Amino acid sequence: MSAFIPLSVPNFGEKEAARAAEAITSGWVSTSGARVGEFEQALADYVGMPRAVASNAGSSALHLAAMACGIRPGQEVIVPTLTFIAAVSPLTRYVGAEPVFIGCDDSWCIDPDAVEDFCANHCTLKEDGLYNNKTGAKVAALEVVHVFGNMADMPRLLDIARKYRLTLIEDATEALGTKYVSGPLSGKFAGTMGDVGCYSFNGNKIITTGAGGMLVSNHPDWAEHAKHLSTQAKSDMLQFFHDEVGYNYRMTNVQACLGLAQLERLEDFIATKIARYNQYKDALDGYHGLRILPFKTEAEGVRANHWFYSLYLGETDLDRDTVIAALQEQDIQTRPVWALIHEQADYPRNEAYHLEKAQDLRAHIVNLPCSTNLSEADCARVIDAVKALV
Structure with missing residues (x-):
């Protein structure tokens, strides 16, 4: 019988083993280890952003993005229908918002012509934002997923987001390393052009920490709020005061060690x-x-x-x-x-x-x-x- 050829599996070697062993032997295996911050900075440096916020999953990063950018119950988010469900639920159902589904173009990513058609012909742009004519709900955000690592049409989608006053969220969970190499966005990586972007390090991704994710943002206060939420919104580290509802979303030190080794490769x-x-x-x-x-x-x-x-x-x-x-x-x-x-x-x-x-x-x-x-x-x-x- 021939050897089994899997669809997509991790590629670990001696470097990953050594990094993981370092975390285990040091005893710093949870979210408090120093390698989490190092991995955040290494990822931020790679994609050209000032900072990144590590999480325990890509879907957690997207949930943090939804909360950090202020998507509220009853609002709507324009999302692709051709994607994994974890790209949609954290931005909608997790925060009480509703999706409006849009099909794809030849890049497999959300179709900018269809997005423009929905905004122009099914909505009304008012002084305080875009409103869906059918539901009356405010359309707060547009999500772009870079499907299978292919770059969506970001120049068009950025223009649409600005024109209709939409927060643009990039799901780059499959697209770490995808970038523009020429044109007006030359040098920009998937995940770094919108208001907030998210990456995944799930076991089948191009680099993996077993599970894990990362958030970056062009709004420093959003990134700071996301980190605060990811650590249970603890406002007093000694007395355990929490100033809002937070989440146990922080990446572990063991995961971060794996991430540092994988990022080098x-x-x-x-x-x-x-x-x-x-x-x-x-x-x-x-x-x-x-x-x-x-x-x-x-x-x-x-x-x-x-x-x-x-x-x-x-x-x-x-x-x-x-x-x-x-x-x-x-x-x-x-x-x-x-x-x-x-x-x-x-x-x-x-x-x-x-x-x-x-x-x-x-x-x-x-x-x-x-x-x-x-x-x-x-x-x-x-x-x-x-x-x-x-």
């Missing part, structure tokens, strides 16, 4: 991601109707981190779930793109617009193995297995 991980993506693309794109969906390129002004690879079956007779099952029989793990969020839990009662592209991708995408330690030989094995199905 990030650029090498991105290089591997790009190499394996190009191997898939060269072999499969155009083969009997198969497509490997494209990331934005440096010619388009973007260096994407190429986190997840998407095989598109919409121009073939292949069925998504049949392909996934057939590859699983060969010990190759794949998966479909997420079920669309507007169809899940109690979200069908919320408004949703311009869904056609998202529905098409949901029906026809198979995500291929993409670990940063995926070898050239294992990638070739996946390619052969896919070709045999056509």
